[in-house]
Ligand SMILES: NC(=O)c1ccc[n+]([C@@H]2O[C@H](COP(=O)([O-])OP(=O)(O)OC[C@H]3O[C@@H](n4cnc5c(N)ncnc54)[C@H](O)[C@@H]3O)[C@@H](O)[C@H]2O)c1
């Protein structure tokens with residue numbers, strides 16, 4: 303008999319996991335969501351096989367339950383599952399970006415003998431919903447797991463086996479440590495990105511050109527501000543204490559920056575930026591991490607009208623989706639360089655070959 307996976311939250315992360323599971327297991331995926339649109343899309347795209355008819359029945363008959371809604375809803379779902387009592391035979395996991403409160407809520411399952419293992423794939427996107435889902439979204443990404451002290455290793459192995467199609471790198475971590483580290487590298491940067499965008503928005507009133515010129519660097523540093531507000535609302539509530547501590551540290555850092563700017567002493571300014579560059583450049587780029595690595599390809603192009611649409615048309619013809627495209631430099635001569643980001647190294651390799659056939663020279667840095 304086919305095993306049954308109940309997916310609660312058929313959005314970007316839940317559907318990406320479902321696709322990865324389908325690659326390796328002959329399982330039936332049953333979707334449950336508050337959004338009719340997302341359920342329909344997930345079904346249309348063949349990501350889920352069925353939608354839930356009777357939730358308690360679906361919980362009781364599932365072999366694996368994945369909670370993939372915003373984190374506050376995950377907590378609510380844990381209580382619904384607990385309400386199904388000792389009939390639950392499924393391994394239960396979640397994908398939430400915070401772990402401490404979820405693990406606390408999951409104590410109720412543990413008390414009933416239901417196995418719950420917290421999970422957080424550290425890769426994603428600012429996009430939402432099933433249509434942005436990709437089976438390879440988590441390839442090479444860290445996938446953090448949190449378990450109770452009495453949860454056997456065999457249960458963790460079972461979960462890893464379910465999720466092997468993700469090709470992620472699983473690591474176990476305590477929930478408190480998880481929330482602090484992700485606070486530093488993901489949740490706090492999100493607050494900063496959102497506040498930078500709001501600052502620019504205010505400036506736009508006096509200087510409408512701000513929005514025209516907010517390209518390049520501004521877009522890079524604020525990309526994540528385009529992600530789901532519901533998701534970030536919940537993450538901020540869950541990781542409140544960490545964020546408050548980090549905000550305090552940030553204010554102190556801003557005092558240092560303010561003093562540097564006030565003094566405007568060349569050597570000191572250089573040293574500040576050089577230190578930041580040195581640490582940023584030392585961060586791993588091959589493995590996906592808190593700073594998502596992109597599979598960038600640099601393409602030499604003639605500076606002529608229509609060249610970008612020609613390159614993108616070639617990629618579309620080979621069904622290669624791109625995550626970003628940017629002209630990084632227009633040289634004095636007739637050449638420019640396009641930096642195109644892909645979702646995987648395979649896509650980048652296919653793009654290299656496709657572009658070569660059309661006489662485009664491309665290279666990886
Ligand atoms: N986006 C990322 O980069 C990322 C990465 C790792 C983990 N996460 C975590 O994954 C979870 C899902 O995020 P996402 O990016 O897939 O967002 P998403 O908006 O694409 O998907 C969330 C889905 O949950 C559904 N939902 C909302 N409330 C629900 C409820 N009460 N019951 C059932 N479904 C409900 C939404 O309708 C939506 O379909 C969040 O907990 C988030 O913290 C996100």
Ligand SMILES: O=C(O)C(=O)C[C@]1(C(=O)O)C=C[C@@H](O)C=C1
Pocket residue numbers: 398399423424425426427428429487488489526529591592593594
């Ligand atoms: O790449 C992005 O768009 C993300 O924001 C992904 C990101 C991150 O901060 O790295 C966001 C939240 C998740 O919990 C995990 C990954």
